[in-house]
Amino acid sequence: MKYKESSLDIYAFVNCYHDEISGSFIKKIHQVSQDEFLFQIYRSDVKKRSLFLSLSKGIAFHEVETPETPSNMAMTLRSMLEDRKILSIYQINFDRIVGMELSGGIRIILEVFREGNLIVIQDNVIKFAYNQREWKNRKIARGSTYSPPDSNDPTKLGTEGYSEILRNSKASIVQTLATRLNLGGEMAEEVLFRLHLDKNVLAAEFTRIDDLRTTISELLDESKNNRGYLYLNNDIISPIRLDHLQEEPERVFETFSEGLDYYLQNFPQTEIKESPMQKRIRSIEKSIEEFNSKSENFRKQGEFIFSNLALIGTVIETIRNQENRITKDFELFPGCTVLATDPAKKRCQVTLNGNIIDLQYNRKPSENGNIAFQESKDYHAKIEGAEKAIEEARRQIIPVQKAQRKKARKTFWFETYRWFFTSDTNLVLAGKDRKSNEKVVKKHMKQFDLYVHADLYGAPSTIVKGTDTSRPSEKSVREACQFAVCFSRAWPAGQLSGSAYWVFPEQVSKTAESGEYVSSGSWVIRGKRNYLFDLPMHLYIGKTSFSGEIIPMISPVPFESQGKLIKIMPGKTKRDEIARNIREILETSLEEIERILPPGTSEISEII
Template sequence: MKDKESSLDFYAFTGIYRERLVGSFVKKVYQTGPDDFLIQLYRSDLKRFDMLVSLKKGIFFKSEETPDTASQTAMVLRKTISDRRIVSVEQVNFDRVVKFVFHTGQALILELFRDGNLIATDGDKITFVLKPRRWRNRDLEVGAIYIPPSSSDPTKMTDEEFVNTVRQSKANAVQTLATRFNLGGDLAEEVLFRIGLPKDGAVDDLENRANDVRRSLAEILQESLLNSAYYYEDQGTVSPVPMKHFGEYTRKFDDFNEGLVFLLSMSPQEEESEDPIQRRINSQMKSIEEFGKIAEKYRSYGSQIMQNLQTVEMAIKDARSGNYPSDKMNKATKHISLKLGEEDIDIDYTKSAGENANRYFDLSKDYRKKIEGAKKAIEEAEQERIKLQEKKVKSVNRRIFWFETYHWFISSEGYLVIAGRDAKSNEKIVKKHLKEGDLYVHADMYGAPSTIIKSEGKPMPGEDTIRQAAAFAICFSRAWPAGIASGTAYWVYPSQVSKTPESGEYVSTGSWIIRGKRNYVTNLKLELCIGLREIEGVSLPMIGPPEVFGENEKCIHIIPGDVRRSEIAKQIAEYLNVSKEEVEKILPPGNSRIVPLKPVQNAS
């Protein structure tokens, strides 16, 4: 099943629906999932209509159930683009990037490749980015100048630019079109299929047939604007044009968006992600199978030529003298098609029969080497799996403490701090564990965890512990996935925390009524460290503000970022020599980024 829209899809979407979008006002923005946003649009002649943006799947005109409470990210986007009129909609450089420009000069840019990203700009300057990132050639950070991921647009290239781009490639024909021209695999294959070039042909074929390639691409792009959609069940994809290299389509839609929404409804719901090691192994096994078939094909071609040397030499001689059938001969590439046995074999008539055979034998050897490389990669993955299993067994066999049910850390003053993981544990943590002498801490925003500093008979915690607990509460709130740099929290005494609402009010599970004065703690940075802490003879991964770790303690410093929790957990687990599962369950919500740890000072 196709998991996200292609460059061709976005070309068609922006081209077909530009007229509908231009002149529309953004009314509201909702975040319906970590990477999903519903943008409500309004135009006097169309009334209200909804646009669903899924950073991992694409753009659709589709309504979704909206959350009762707007997320922090949605609130920021509302302030940024609400009541702005769309004046242009464009695909950037035929890439999976779509840009909405508003009458104020601001823009909303959707980068819809890999895990996706959402960027707001004012002029060229970035004012908001969902997932901050830095590369060698561009930065996605607030204050930076926005630079698109690709600088070349195949639809606007001159003949000279096209040929120069082809000459720089060392890949085959389809790979060159797919990657260097942003076409993607399916469109690249379709372009070649329509002009009769093999997808695994030499890159030189593109240069020799440049005019045909560009004509084919232009025709497909023109077809994509006819507002139809073609569903191919076997390939699990929808296309705005008939993909002739797929064969017959299963179903046709008279509206492109209707086809996209249909495919979205067919895609499976998000499930537990496959074991990444097994995913790598499965990928390598598929490669071995594919490489084996290609290696055998090229070996067979070489053998066929060697068994028919005289026939091949005669065909080469005829081609050189111009006496070869014109429909089987390509004078531009200096190649002929020669039937040997059941196969039509491509022969370079500038070379001898023996040289052609050796070329195929060499190609076969190259793919055999790739098979050996893939087998080695599988062995390395299996070894990695064994090591992880050993770590997992080690962690399972250790003692589990009661506070591990919650998020927790030990403050620099030695106080245990615990925080709820969800609404249910937010309810339980207060009812069961908030005692006289403890302090209740909460981030100054909806949806943050109930956090408790346990006094356990000790004097009231000092300013350091209170500040650390307040920062912890902020880090495990919605502020982390929203990429906010700092926040505010407050603390109160247990007697101020109640489940009794005012008349006519309702308090949901996990929520509490706070009465009386709130003691605010401001300018709390969103940053955490993960290290090991020994408790009653057991070594545990612990996450907390940087101040709780000593100068000589081994720990990793993280801030909100764009790296998946699973990848961050893997890196930290390897560094601390513990299981990935133990690390992942203590990380804050959303993505993070590892950064160098700066020296910290306590407040006292």
């Protein structure tokens, strides 16, 4: 979920659970952290549910511990909302905004962007706002009328609407889809991946509008299938398959709600102090709002000037004739008053029939109209530049945020892959997906290493490291081959044994035969393959010591564990249940155990 739910996540949740939430009554409200609330809702046929509303994460069915004494804010919300019936739940403008219509003319608004907001509205007037803010074109404050931010809703745009947005964009197609069409980064990349298009193509050069609309519609429909896909390496829980990641999901949940709940339980977000880069992003976002407002203002001025050229001519002539007398609040004629003047630059701002107009009175009316339109275009260009700056800042900040969320212990480079140390202390590395299958060979296979692969299609590329002067021992090679088989499809298939082979580095190539193609993560093997047969399907899990740190390790052979050692085999127990059982026995984190387990179901056969 990457800290905040995306527009697609909210779209999926609202569509999947609208019928389940509508008709429920709000029974209790708890403030469970500074910006998180738990709404206990009840309906006779679905009983009590806990609806989790987080300003920084989003909305989900999720149980959390509630305080014994309610906060003042919780009491305020209870006084307004308790025992109200939820008539409907909806998303606003395909944005990260959830709305709930309640009985008695009350609405709840959850905004999940920037610092987030929780707003209560009655009869279209804001009665409560967690964050009261005011911008040029929008105000969130008690007593004011609520209006959402301006945004383009891709579910309502026609072909011409799409064309106009892309045509007027100076950014790449992926940046434009992510920001101007509210798709967010992951959905934008997925759309382009499924269309087999380069994401860096300029949006203005894109022509397959109908294909784009069709693919977006297909992804939206897919998100309503109510499934959750966990991509652990990328820290994502998604309502759709993300093929552009080019890896299989770590888990597929039967419902999107289960996926969200699992993520919130197992990957809690720790409190992170706002970094300088985050402050910069927030500052740029405020600038974008200001640029939007000014661009729109100058566009309206240009339209007004060209619609009233004769009147503007009269204003300019009057200013010229009375230039030495003009000051602020000077009435040029009825309905036209000076707001500001700069004689040195021949500029004057006036209010004319209720419209604020900036004029250069040494220019013709039509020239002033063109100047206003050019100012509008200039601010629009600044928006494009600011959006690119935000994308770049976010790319830089994501790795930092992930590092902040990790546990206190040091994480070693080899933990990016499947790994273990053999009985003879050789390091074995195996890929987890196409990307790491490619990387483990390209980056880490050296002259005295060996390449290992299970005798099955789709198995991970595995290498067993030698030293600077010698190759791994025969014993280490056998263990590496057994490891490769255990992390292949043989494990979920329930096989009791399997086969693998090893080759030298010079036999591994990316060069295909004429007319053939080698996909990402795959390799061409030339020459003799050295096979090992009847490799047993079992693994041992324990905790090993490395560079002063105690880390969970999984190995095909027993090893000296810092505590108990657990032997597992292919079985019928679900992966998450096995992980919980092992976590309790080894007294370590669930996340670390899940990261090293083989795919599919297993059984604990022995505890040593």
